[in-house]
Amino acid sequence: MGSHRIFDLKIDRFEGPMDLLFHLIEKNDIDIYDIPISEITDQYLDFLGEMSELDMEIASEFLVMAATLIHIKSKMLLPGPRGGRLTEECDDPREELVIRLLQYRRCKVLAKDLRERYSYYSDCVYKLPTLPRTIGINVLSIPQEFDPEGYNRAVMAVCARNEMRFADISSKITHLLKREKISIRDKMKAVWQKLIEKGRVFFHELFPSAETEPAEKVAGFLAVLELLRSNRISADQERPFDVILLSKKEERSRKESRMYLKEPHKVRKEQQI
Amino acid sequence: MTEVQNDEFSLSRDELPAALEAVLFASGDPVSIDRICEITGTDEKVVTEVLNTLSDTYKHDHHRGLTVRRLENDYVMCTKPEMKTILERFFRPRSRPPMSQATYETLAVVAYNQPVTRAQVESVRGVSSDSIIARLLERGWIQECGTLDAPGRPVLFETTQQFLMEFGIESATEMPAMDLMMYSTIRDLEESLETAAGTRDVRQVSIDSLADANDQKQTDCDEG
Amino acid sequence: MTEVQNDEFSLSRDELPAALEAVLFASGDPVSIDRICEITGTDEKVVTEVLNTLSDTYKHDHHRGLTVRRLENDYVMCTKPEMKTILERFFRPRSRPPMSQATYETLAVVAYNQPVTRAQVESVRGVSSDSIIARLLERGWIQECGTLDAPGRPVLFETTQQFLMEFGIESATEMPAMDLMMYSTIRDLEESLETAAGTRDVRQVSIDSLADANDQKQTDCDEG
Numbered sequence: 001m002g003s004h005r006i007f008d009l010k011i012d013r014f015e016g017p018m019d020l021l022f023h024l025i026e027k028n029d030i031d032i033y034d035i036p037i038s039e040i041t042d043q044y045l046d047f048l049g050e051m052s053e054l055d056m057e058i059a060s061e062f063l064v065m066a067a068t069l070i071h072i073k074s075k076m077l078l079p080g081p082r083g084g085r086l087t088e089e090c091d092d093p094r095e096e097l098v099i100r101l102l103q104y105r106r107c108k109v110l111a112k113d114l115r116e117r118y119s120y121y122s123d124c125v126y127k128l129p130t131l132p133r134t135i136g137i138n139v140l141s142i143p144q145e146f147d148p149e150g151y152n153r154a155v156m157a158v159c160a161r162n163e164m165r166f167a168d169i170s171s172k173i174t175h176l177l178k179r180e181k182i183s184i185r186d187k188m189k190a191v192w193q194k195l196i197e198k199g200r201v202f203f204h205e206l207f208p209s210a211e212t213e214p215a216e217k218v219a220g221f222l223a224v225l226e227l228l229r230s231n232r233i234s235a236d237q238e239r240p241f242d243v244i245l246l247s248k249k250e251e252r253s254r255k256e257s258r259m260y261l262k263e264p265h266k267v268r269k270e271q272q273i
Numbered sequence: 274m275t276e277v278q279n280d281e282f283s284l285s286r287d288e289l290p291a292a293l294e295a296v297l298f299a300s301g302d303p304v305s306i307d308r309i310c311e312i313t314g315t316d317e318k319v320v321t322e323v324l325n326t327l328s329d330t331y332k333h334d335h336h337r338g339l340t341v342r343r344l345e346n347d348y349v350m351c352t353k354p355e356m357k358t359i360l361e362r363f364f365r366p367r368s369r370p371p372m373s374q375a376t377y378e379t380l381a382v383v384a385y386n387q388p389v390t391r392a393q394v395e396s397v398r399g400v401s402s403d404s405i406i407a408r409l410l411e412r413g414w415i416q417e418c419g420t421l422d423a424p425g426r427p428v429l430f431e432t433t434q435q436f437l438m439e440f441g442i443e444s445a446t447e448m449p450a451m452d453l454m455m456y457s458t459i460r461d462l463e464e465s466l467e468t469a470a471g472t473r474d475v476r477q478v479s480i481d482s483l484a485d486a487n488d489q490k491q492t493d494c495d496e497g
Numbered sequence: 498m499t500e501v502q503n504d505e506f507s508l509s510r511d512e513l514p515a516a517l518e519a520v521l522f523a524s525g526d527p528v529s530i531d532r533i534c535e536i537t538g539t540d541e542k543v544v545t546e547v548l549n550t551l552s553d554t555y556k557h558d559h560h561r562g563l564t565v566r567r568l569e570n571d572y573v574m575c576t577k578p579e580m581k582t583i584l585e586r587f588f589r590p591r592s593r594p595p596m597s598q599a600t601y602e603t604l605a606v607v608a609y610n611q612p613v614t615r616a617q618v619e620s621v622r623g624v625s626s627d628s629i630i631a632r633l634l635e636r637g638w639i640q641e642c643g644t645l646d647a648p649g650r651p652v653l654f655e656t657t658q659q660f661l662m663e664f665g666i667e668s669a670t671e672m673p674a675m676d677l678m679m680y681s682t683i684r685d686l687e688e689s690l691e692t693a694a695g696t697r698d699v700r701q702v703s704i705d706s707l708a709d710a711n712d713q714k715q716t717d718c719d720e721g
Contacts, residue, residue: 015375016400061400102459103397109463110385111377114440118372121441123357124340125364125523126349129301132588135576139588147596154601155609158622159677165623166686282586287559295562295580296587298522304587312586336511338519356519362506362536363520 017065018104020047025101032101035094037076041069072097187223191246195233200247203235283314289323294350303347303434324348344437345444354441379405383415384436385448388429390421406430414439507538513547518574527571548572603629604638604660609678612642612653617680620687630654 014020024043025032048066075093132139194201207220224246227233237244284292292313297304309320328341331353340353352360379402382394394402409415414436420426432445442448508516516537521528533544552565555577564577576584606621607613607630618626633639638660644650676682 015378016398018399059400065399100397100399104399105459105463106385107378107381107397109459110381111374112463114377114381114384115372117440117442118377120354122369122439123360124351124354124438124441125356125360125519126351126438127298127301127522128525130299130525130576132584135299135584136581137585137588139590147601150596150598151601151605154598155605155675155678157598158602158606159675161623162621162677162683166690284583290560291562291577292580292583293562294560295576295584298563298574299576299580299584299587308587312583312589336514336518338515338517339522350522352519352523353515356516359508359516359536360519360523363523363532 016059017062018100019108020044020062021065022101022104022108032098035098037069037073037094041066041073044069068097187220188226191220191223191227192232195246195248200245203244203246206246281314286315286319286323289313289315289319290327293320293323293327293348297341297348297350300349303344303349303438305347307346309348342438342441343443344434345446347434349438351438373405375400375402375405376408380409380414380432380436383409383430384432384442384445387431387445388418388421389431390427390429392427394430505538510539510543510547513537513539513543514551517544517548517551517572521565521572521574524574527568527573529571531570533572599626599629600632604633604656606678607633607639607654608656608660609675610680611655612645613655613680614645614651614653616651618654621678621680621683 014023021040021044024030024040024047025035028039028043030036030040045066048062072093191206194206203221203224224233224235224244228235232249233246234249235244235246293309296309296312306317306320306324309315309324310317313320324341324343328343331337331340338353338356339350341348341350375398378398379394382397383389386393386397391402391406394406406415410417410430413433415430416433418429418431421429437443437445517533520533520536530541530544530548533539533548534541537544548565548567552567555561555564562577562580563574565572565574602622603618603626606618606626610617610621615627615630618630630639634641634654637657639654640657641652642655643653645653
């Protein structure tokens with residue numbers, strides 16, 4: 001069973017890993033309540049292997065299922081409780097998979113039913129509402145009891161709330177200003193100025209560990225990330241925790257920027273600090 | 274009963290069929306049972322009975338081109354599915370892009386498990402369903418219905434009245450519980466669906482028949 | 498067989514009543530005899546006969562609330578005149594619940610700031626107002642009046658004539674000036690506070706805006 005060739009199958013024919021698994025089960029006429037997990041796993045992996053040989057992209061969901069199958073297979077190999085009934089803790093490792101397969105099968109059948117229903121019922125025509133006046137009925141609109149008091153109260157309520165809101169916000173901001181003097185905007189400005197002067201600079205030169213507050217360093221780092229994001233500077237780091245070299249990007253080197261975007265690992269390296 | 278409108282108006286049982294036919298016709302849109310009770314001055318039991326009789330009469334009289342359909346607690350009048358051919362000759366035939374298998378699968382999960390979260394849909398199908406859910410929302414077949422009281426407060430989805438209308442389903446909440454179905458049963462059902470695909474007579478083999486496994490004749494009660 | 502003219506399609510006499518009922522129902526408007534002959538593939542004599550029988554059947558069956566009426570060379574399906582009483586009850590407007598404070602607030606904010614976007618209303622009220630805006634639209638007190646020339650092209654709303662009539666306000670311009678009801682005030686307050694504190698979300702800060710320090714307002718254009 002394990003040596004079945006499935007060259008003729010394409011991964012994009014399957015809605016997902018469940019669909020593929022089901023195909024294998026149906027094809028081999030397997031009893032779903034007693035899946036030969038080892039063989040199914042082999043076939044599943046063979047299939048993925050062939051797909052990757054054909055250079056087909058395999059969605060991560062298929063790989064997750066592969067991992068699940070291998071996990072179950074390994075559990076099956078472990079010696080289970082002997083001579084006794086399976087306890088709650090020692091369920092058949094395949095149980096969850098079987099439940100999922102049943103669920104998926106149900107879903108497929110129901111989907112098919114919905115498809116049939118749709119083709120049968122979707123062309124039924126519903127009528128547009130009859131306009132009352134066309135059949136001689138005058139509809140009187142019920143006047144809404146307008147309460148001028150209520151309207152005025154609402155206007156006053158909005159104004160009062162806004163007064164509170166801004167009194168509140170401004171006190172909070174004053175508080176923040178006192179406590180936190182570091183502005184990312186200022187840091188961006190500082191980094192950018194330095195790069196305009198020197199072209200390239202090490203991060204630790206801008207923010208020397210000895211004399212920089214941690215909060216300021218963080219702000220500086222966020223500023224660098226922001227500049228990176230706007231694609232005006234580049235940053236290089238050989239390996240994690242190594243020094244970071246910042247350099248100003250030339251206006252014209254759009255090609256380079258595009259390359260930069262394609263190599264996000266450079267940015268990621270930065271984030272490991 | 275004079276519960277809602279404070280007047281003495283009440284139709285006799287004999288007057289109800291004509292009145293309900295007129296109201297459903299004039300409304301065009303689905304009308305709730307409550308509203309019908311209110312305007313006819315009749316209690317729900319009688320109204321439901323008359324509506325069901327009306328629906329049956331329409332259904333079994335092959336000289337009628339209309340039908341009355343229940344959608345949860347609403348009733349609506351529409352043309353019978355069999356009138357498709359003549360209506361296509363009257364209107365221009367609608368050309369609709371065919372829906373993918375994945376679309377129907379996702380819809381099925383929502384319909385039978387509602388309300389559901391994205392994660393629940395994905396766990397059944399084993400693949401990400403975001404774009405399909407977006408399409409179903411756009412189509413008006415499903416809608417958001419609150420959030421699940423769980424971390425992240427994921428959005429819950431349910432099917433719409435539009436879904437019931439386009440799929441000829443009376444009630445989403447009364448759809449048969451399929452959870453306990455055995456594999457062999459599912460397989461049988463699928464095979465019968467496959468066989469039926471050629472005959473186009475969905476009524477014979479639809480999920481409705483599973484609502485009561487003992488009573489396969491049940492299917493005859495389906496709209497037609 | 499999709500071409501309506503010049504094809505072999507023809508309904509049997511037995512199929513005609515249902516087909517005509519479906520077509521007249523689906524049409525809503527009067528349908529000419531010629532058109533009926535064309536789509537049914539039947540000659541005028543037969544069609545007229547069947548339509549007259551249909552009309553008679555409807556007329557004499559007091560369990561029917563519909564009728565088919567002839568207008569010159571057209572036929573139309575409509576409710577029987579006797580159904581007027583029940584239809585009046587159906588179309589009778591239902592009493593509206595009194596307006597909530599939130600509704601008055603939203604209405605007032607629209608009145609003060611028109612034309613105004615959802616986001617602007619929200620900004621003045623400090624809370625999301627989408628569902629209330631929908632209700633105001635439905636009741637016809639506000640209406641859409643174009644879009645704002647800004648990213649996303651948000652819809653603009655204004656109050657309606659109906660609002661002025663029902664609320665007895667001579668003109669929307671006669672409302673007392675109220676700074677804290679105005680979006681422009683709110684925006685200025687928010688802006689100046691944020692600028693003062695330098696707490697503006699760093700994501701909104703671009704190099705361009707830094708390059709030209711005078712142009713700090715640059716980042717605020719997105720009032721979405």
